[in-house]
Amino acid sequence: MxxxxxxxxxxxxxxxxxxxxxxxxxxxxxxxxxxxxxxxxxxxxxxxxxxxxxxxxxxxxxxxxxxxxxxxxxxxxxxxxxxxxxxxxxxxxxxxxxxxxxxxxxxxxxxxxxxGELTPIFVPDTVHEALRDLVRAREAAKKDQLRARHRLSKFLLRLGRRRDSKSRAWGQAHQQWLDTQRFEQAAHQATFEDYRNEVEHATERVARLEGAIDRAIADAPLRMQSLVEGLQSLRGIAKVTAVTLVSEIGTFERFSSAPK
CATH class of the missing domain: 3.30.420.140 (YqgF/RNase H-like domain)
Structure with missing residues (x-):
């Protein structure tokens, strides 16, 4: 000692x-x-x-x-x-x-x-912590959006409503098809409209949070901005993925080798 x-x-x-x-x-x-x-x-x-x-x-x-x-x-x-x-x-x-x-x-x-038997973890600074919370909020919103879409799709399938088009799901053509859906039973119509409103609200929430992420990166320290841009130069890494990596990992310098 x-x-x-x-x-x-x-x-x-x-x-x-x-x-x-x-x-x-x-x-x-x-x-x-x-x-x-x-x-x-x-x-x-x-x-x-x-x-x-x-x-x-x-x-x-x-x-x-x-x-x-x-x-x-x-x-x-x-x-x-x-x-x-x-x-x-x-x-x-x-x-x-x-x-x-x-x-x-x-x-x-x-x-x-x-x-000396304990293992400390990496503690992010307040900037990384705030960005991580924002990224996780966006991830939660995406999950809510997916659940809302599944709920509406299963409802339509159960009533025999299927799209003939092979266009991208939830794209513009899909939205136009949803606009044409009408139901004889008022209860079915009310259910459809509620499910669709839920999808729209979830989609708006995702867009709102992604806009907040863009603003957060624009206001972030230059070092963080450069790291996000650098990660996007790698194949298969889009902006949201790059921001997620930066917010969760913090600084890559704390790893002495790739396996760590």
Missing amino acids: TKRNAELIFVGMDVHAETITIAMADGNGVEKGRHVGTIPNRPESVRKALKKLGNLGSLRVCYEAGPTGYALYWQLTKLGIACEVIAPTLVPVKTGERVKTDKRDAIKLAQCYRA
Whole structure:
């Protein structure tokens, strides 16, 4: 154990939407990790709790990646506290270790972090995070659009309505064919119109989000713009795919080799 490590305090946090359970392990490696307490998941509560543990510069904080995202990471790094977000699936699991509690999880994180047994993940900056959320919103919209189209198609098929044309599905000719559909039963007509409106709304949503992606890239740092343009020069990679890669991967420099 180096003198440098002995001066550090390793902190494990079990983070939930409303609470954070904190544990610590001294850098000397002699004492076991110990439970510090549970606090509200609020910026001021976090700051006060960590300040009580010692000099903020001597703290090494970690927590598992989860639904609370990276807000805590950004808060801590802004305070000058070294923090890493840990891959949950790579946390060591001992044989017979079945009972999990917030307290035990926090202590385990602190001890494993001190031992160097945890694997941190890449944390995007706020620009990449915002772009990733936008890209994922567009992906969700595309899935909703596909479901809406399937719902309308199955309804028409069930009533024996089939297009004779071999034109592209959902293209202009397809829309013109839909314009001609009329039903004797008012209930069928109402169902058809509702399903079609759903398709149109989903399509408008996709277009709106794709426009937002275009604007986000236009306003992005030049480095990000260049990376998106460079990826599009590769065969088979369109703009949306390029933006998705950039938003999800972040920076390619963090990979030392292609397999990684």
